[in-house]
Amino acid sequence: MTEHVTLFEVGPRDGLQNESRMIPTADKIKLIDMLSTVGFSKIEATSFVSPKWVPQMGDAAEVMQGISRKPSIHYAALTPNLRGYHAALDAKADEVAIFASASEGFSQKNINCSFAESLERFAPIMAEAKTAGIPVRGYVSCVTECPYDGPITPEQTAKTAKALFDMGCYEISLGDTIGAATPATTAPMIDAVVDAIPVQNLAGHFHDTHGHALANIELCLSKGIRCFDSSVAGLGGCPYAPGAKGNVATEAAAQRIHDLGFDTGLDLTKLAKAATFAQSLTRPA
Ligand code: HMG
Ligand code: MG
Secondary structure, eight states: OOOBOEEEEOIIIIIGGGOSSOOOHHHHHHHHHHHTTTTOSEEEEEEOOOTTTOGGGTTHHHHHHHSOOOTTOEEEEEOSSHHHHHHHHHTTOSEEEEEEESSHHHHHHHHSSOHHHHHHHHHHHHHHHHHHTOOEEEEEEOSSEETTTEEOOHHHHHHHHHHHHHHTOSEEEEEETTSOOOHHHHHHHHHHHHHHSOGGGEEEEEBOTTSOHHHHHHHHHHTTOOEEEEBGGGOOOOTTSTTOOOBOBHHHHHHHHHHTTOBOOOOHHHHHHHHHHHHHHTSOO
């Protein structure tokens, strides 16, 4: 039987958060509704962060309210603190994600606190989510390199990932935030993380700044990782990480994964339609 690989669609969040032009809420909803027909089991729809920090995500509640949900899909949202978690829950997010950094520099620039302080902020989210039965995913950013601190050691990333896993995150998404990773740097990082966390609890999150994302996915597949984040039409980046271009395009990731003999369950024709619409959102009307 063909082995399944999950593509976690993050375009509506990681993709659109970086657009300087304010995208109308109705268009975000339309994009998510189109993506809901493609066959994803997970779509990261938005983030409940400070609108002062990321104005593009300021309509998170309206987006969650407006989408036509499919019961088979988990609609996920990023939550940096308890306030964001409560707002995500009010908006009926099926799961949430906390996000930390393997580097201190990016932690400060992105969420305005140290890594240790971020764990303190996440602790009450984890406690409440456990009681409410809400799955929490954990992101680790800058897994091989930070735009502020430079190269990050595999041990540092493994330590960060383990801290989030030990808090109760069901899956740790390893973020190559600025697309600097190559298979040569990804391999020792994955080996170190797999020593600390079961491989089935890991996901790869590759930005494609330098065109290495597909090679990194292939490397991760060879090491047993079966979940990858991707963004329709390769939308994206992070406003607090200079050089963070788009995530790997979902279309390209799905094609490569299929070529390697795995199945994603995605309808590539419907995906192409969603990608055409997503691209139209990044251009001024
Ligand atoms: P802060 O300024 O230290 O905290 O921000 P604060 O408590 O002083 O809050 C600032 C203002 O935001 C206040 O408003 C708060 O009320 C409000 P004011 O009183 O000044 O009017 N506020 C909120 N509003 C709505 N929802 C909330 C919320 N919290 C506070 N949840 C904070 C700290 C964490 C809030 C801020 O730094 C923040 O929101 N950062 C998020 C940055 C972000 O979203 N970055 C992109 C996502 S991460 C990423 O892309 C990487 C990833 O893709 C993986 C990878 O590629 O590596 C995941
Ligand atoms: Mg990202």
